Amino acid sequence: MNIQQVNISENNFEQCIKCTICTVYCPVVPVNPDYPGPKQAGPDGERLRLKRGEFFDESLKYCLNCKRCEVACPSGVKIGDIIQLARIKYGKKKPKLRDVMLANTDFVGSVATKLAPVVNASLALKPVKLAMDGILKIDAHRTFPKYSSQTFESWYKKNAAYKQQSYKNQFSFFHGCYVNYNYPQLGKDFVKVMNAIGYGVNLLDEEKCCGVALVSNGLINQARRQAELNIKNIRKSVLEKGCPIVGVSSTCVFTMRDEYPHLLGVDNADVRDGINLATRFIYHLIDECGVKLKFRDGIKMKIAYHTPCHMEKLGWAYYSASLLRMIPGVELQMLDSQCCGIAGTYGFKKENYPVSQGIGASLFRQIENSGADFVATDCETCKWQIEMSTSKKVMHPVSVLAEALDVEETIKANAK
Amino acid sequence: MKFDVVIIGGGLAGLTCGIRLQKNGVKCAVISAGQSALHFSSGSFDLLNKLPDGSDVDCPVEAAGKLDALHPYKKIGELLGFYADEAKSQLIGCGVDVVGEAGANTYRITPMGTLRPTWLTMSDFTAFPDGNSLSGKKLLIVNIAGFLDFNTKFIADSFESRGAECRIVAVSLPETERLRLSPTEMRAPNIARALEPETVLAALLSEIKSRSEWADCVVLPAVFGLSDLAPLDYMRSVIGKKVCLVPTMPPSVPGIRTQLVLRRAFERMGGVFMLGDSVAKADLKNGEIAAIYTENHGDYGIKAHCYVLATGSYFSKGLVARPDSVVEPVFGCDVDYEKKRADWYDSSFFARQGYMRFGVVTDDCFRAVKNGKALANLYAAGSVLCGFDALQQGCGAGVSMLSALYVADKIMKG
Known part of the structure; x- marks a missing residue:
């Protein structure tokens, strides 16, 4: 031995x-x-x-x-x-009410979307912010992401689901909480790109929040239950229907691939390779499967790409950067790979606010000095942090692709 | 993913090779499993300090001829001097400021305060022409209070034995005292980071200056300039007299800066650097590597015309010692090692150790050998190679850079 x-x-x-x-x-x-x-x-x-x-x-x-x-x-x-x-x-410290609220992105999201106009308006009010700061210890400097009045899922069911089966290739989209409750536009952009290259977009039978915020706030049992439910539905899609899973958030994808087995003890070995990130999935289709993207003329933009921590760990920033570089007229700068400081719900907590901003300070400086038109990144919480802490807007690479895409030409190029 | 060349290993050899290729328009990716041994750098690069028989080397280029046939320098042969100059100018071109010549060794200070011969020395440090440069000098040795990786007493003893007069002081600031909360983590890079704000550095320097009136020269640990040279220039201008930095125990601030500067240079030229990834398996077809697969990229293979194995030695797991064998874990290349384990080491710690010479077998032009046959498109460079003892001969950095440049040129010539 x-x-x-x-x-x-x-x-x-x-x-x-x-x-x-x-x-x-x-x-x-x-x-x-x-x-x-x-x-x-x-x-x-x-x-x-x-x-x-x-x-x-x-x-x-x-x-x-x-x-x-x-x-x-x-x-x-x-x-x-x-x-x-x-x-x-x-760890012995029990999660506080605030931690439970921040961690339950799913539950809070489903309530908040129903009352979106009221929630958005009140979360932006100074007295509300101060009350949250004082009572819940959620830092008043933070801007909450806006809630959408229509979830991505309901948009999809009304406007997209019916035509998806007409495409030759199929996959399942793990949209995540952010796309569903806060920013359905990113999901719509993804559907637009994938449909243009001949891929039909399905949803899982049921999806729960990947659980990353539950893990970091100590709600492990709930995280494990959600992980098990997600893996069950992922198995159904990958193993029974032959549909790989694709997500747009680097953190959701990282959590489901690596944190499930490592931290939650949820085995995913049979489907791990089938859980993919949008930019990696699309890059691979172009690189190995003959898929082509056609872009509109006259695009001219300078983009600075920020590598989220979990993207760095996945080692996949290359895919997002390569896709952006395929757009003629794009000048891409890779920002130094460093943490922006938000770390999901960490930066929202009052006690972490100065540390959070201190961590991100050199990134914010580099962004301000970049001369970029906007920042691109694959993580939604990095987006909130950078938009709050710099003068630049942040876009997901998939949204950049969707905006630059010549849909008609792309459909034609992939029809053969 | 497709590249012209994939280099496995992102340390001195991998980056040196990648920069030369990329500079010439060859599209490269570097795959690096974690940070490299450059984080342990002394701040100098040795070319050749001793021959295997123990005799000292003054002129590395001439002495290299006396090495035995297995030594990587023998494969470089007549071109050794040329590649030594190329290595130096490439470092300087990338922003690693070094002095030294391949024709004549100079002396560097070690963390213990002793002097050792070397080839190139970073501008952080002083390269002494001979061992007697300290005689008659008044040296003020300044430490940051609580910093354990800078042995002031050893350094003073060593300098005094060379005829210098030494005094030792410790200085502190609230910012450095804060680091003492975790005493085991009070390392050189953490101090360098604490000194990054100019106000903090200025406060420290004024404290040092106020105590250095007596001295000809101020001796300090190398805790300045983690990401660029600006804090060093500032320090020298404020102190206003000769400053002599001494390398600390690892992690090395100048080494980390070198890694950063070389990686940035490589990326600026269009190279792709993948950190935190390692090769899981390779497809071999007809005596060639057809594709490699990594932990991060999983079932998406990476293809290239040529591959370079620059995975380093035992520390970075380029070589793995098992109870009865030494193996190269990425491709399973042939490793030259003593079959009897008892011959691997000498029980005297300071004696020459057999395992230091073990490494991957290559043909005349550094193509890696597997099952007795050279693979057509896999080259090896740096400390994964066999046939040299970097510790005893003082040739580690030289072998890394020179073999890497040689391999890069071989790849380009086809």
């Missing part, structure tokens, strides 16, 4: 050689001295926690779960997973 092959623990904390490179790339360490850094919080602390759980340190809550430590680690240690699992296993 080869002892070296069997004495490695699941999250391989013992392979850490204490080089501290992870700490160099941690976005929290330079701005929050209360956070001991990924090496200390992760593999070092794990040794102590294995001895006695009471060595768990509440300061682990300052971890953003950005996974940049894992991307940097030369030894392949799953530092971010170690920290998040320790929070799940040993």
Whole structure:
């Protein structure tokens, strides 16, 4: 028996050689001295926690779960997973009402869309913001994303569902909470692009929030239930219907591919390859399957692409950047890959606001100095953070494609 | 995904190769599993300091002729001097400011304060022409209070043994004291980051200046300039007398900056750098690599005309030691190693260690060998190669850069 092959623990904390490179790339360490850094919080602390759980340190809550430590680690240690699992296993602090509200994007979204005009108007009011700041500890600087009065799902059922079966190829769209409740336009853009290249868009029988916000707010059981439901429906689509799953949010896709098995213990090995991100899916169709995109004439724009943390971890920024570069007249600048500071619901919490803005400061400076017309990124919470903290608008690469696309020509080019 | 060349490994060898190719219009992708050993850089690049018999080298280019046939420099042969100059000018062209010549070694200071021969030294540091440069000098050794990776006493002892007079002081600011909350994480890059705001740096420098009147030269740990050289220039102008930086224990601030600068240069030329990914498997057809598959890109293969294995040595898992063998895990290339494990190492820690010479077998032009046959489109460069002992011979950086440039030119010539 080869002892070296069997004495490695699941999250391989013992392979850490204490080089501290992870700490160099941690976005929290330079701005929050209360956070001991990924090496200390992760593999070092794990040794102590294995001895006695009471060595768990509440300061682990300052971890953003950005996974940049894992991307940097030369030894392949799953530092971010170690920290998040320790929070799940040993954390004693119960989620507050605010955390439950922020985490339940699904439930809050479905109520808020019904009352969208009222909700949007009141969330923008100063007294409401101050009340939320004072009572719920949701920072008053934050601008809540607007809720749409019609969900993406209901738009789809009324306007798109009936014609999808006419396309030769089919896939299932995991729209996520943001597209459904806040910004159905992104979903419509995606349907437009996919239909133009001959792909019919289906929805899952049922989809729940991927659960990323539940995990980070400590609502693990609920996260696991939602993960199981999603995987069940994903299995039905991928294995029974042969329809791959495609999402537009890098975080939803990352969570379903990697956090489900690593943090929630929900096995997805049989369908993981079938869970894809929109830009990667489209890039692959062009690269390997002969799909063509045709663009309108006269486009001229300068775009700065921001790599969200989970996109960096997925390693897929190349796909989004390559697609944007295919549009004639686009000048693309890749911004330095760094955390914007929002980390989902983290930045909404009053106690995290200064840290959140401190983390993003150098990114915001680079964006302001870029001279770009707008920023493109695959993550909705990065979009909120950048739009709040800079003068630039942020667009999803799929929306950029949809706007630049010559639909008639694209349909013709892919008809053969 | 399709590229002209895919380079596996994003350290000194991988980036050196990628930059030369990309500069000449060859479309490259670098796949890097985590950050590289450049984070452990001394701030200098060695070409050749000692021969295998232990004799000192003054002129690396001449002495290289005396190396045995397996040494990577022997494959570069007559072109060694040419590629050494190319390596230097490529570094400078990318923004890594270095001094030194391949014809004559100079001396660098180690973290322990001793002097060692070297080839190129970054402008952060001082390259001494010989070992006697410190004699009669009054040196003020300044540490940041609480910083454990800078051994002031060792450094003072070493400098004093060379005839210098030393005094040691520690300085602190609220911003550096804050780092002491996590004493194990008070490392050079964290200090460098704390000193990034100009007001903080100015406060530290005025404290240092006020205590340095007595000294001819101020000795400081290399904790300045994580992303660019501006803090160093500022520091030298404020202190107003000779400043001698000493490298710290890792992580290395100048090393991290070098990694960043080289990666940016590569990307600016249009290269694609994929960090945090590793090759999971490769398709081999007719003695060639047809495609590779990585952890991140899964079933979407990556294709190229040529591949370069620049995965480094044991630290970065370019070589993996098993109980009874040493293997190259990406392609399963042939590795030259002693069959008896007892011959791998010497129980005397400071003696020459056998495992240092192990590495991937290549043909005359660095094409990697698998099952006794060179693969037609897979080259190997850097510390994954066999036949040299980077520690004993002081040739690690030289082998990395020179083999990488040589391979890049081979690929371009076809």
